[in-house]
Amino acid sequence: MDEKLKIKISIAERVYPLTVDFSQEEGLRSASKKIDAMIKQFEENYAVRDKQDVLAMCALQFASQSEQKHIDNAINGDETIERLNKINAILDQYLEN
Numbered sequence: 001m002d003e004k005l006k007i008k009i010s011i012a013e014r015v016y017p018l019t020v021d022f023s024q025e026e027g028l029r030s031a032s033k034k035i036d037a038m039i040k041q042f043e044e045n046y047a048v049r050d051k052q053d054v055l056a057m058c059a060l061q062f063a064s065q066s067e068q069k070h071i072d073n074a075i076n077g078d079e080t081i082e083r084l085n086k087i088n089a090i091l092d093q094y095l096e097n
Contacts, residue, residue, distance in 0.1 A: 011035050012051050035062075 003022045008015050009032045020028060038058045039051075048054050 012039055012055060038062075 004019050005022055005025055006017065006019050007025060007028070008017050009028055010016070011032050012035075018028070035058055038061065039054050042048060042054045042057055
């Protein structure tokens, strides 16, 4: 059974009513807290006149973090495949003898 919840998420002093799966609530609330913390950090460290500018910088930072994780995982995936190929070659040699 897909249980839906009606929640209100606050981001940048605006409230957004959402209907979400029960399993998504915690993640959404955590994400909104991280966004608000990042907004506060940008406002404290930079002369920002417009909330839209702050939200754009938050979006850029979150997107770049996500992209970097994909890049890092791809690199680590390549390294893992290389290691597995080496292990496979060693096993092939062992089984041939």
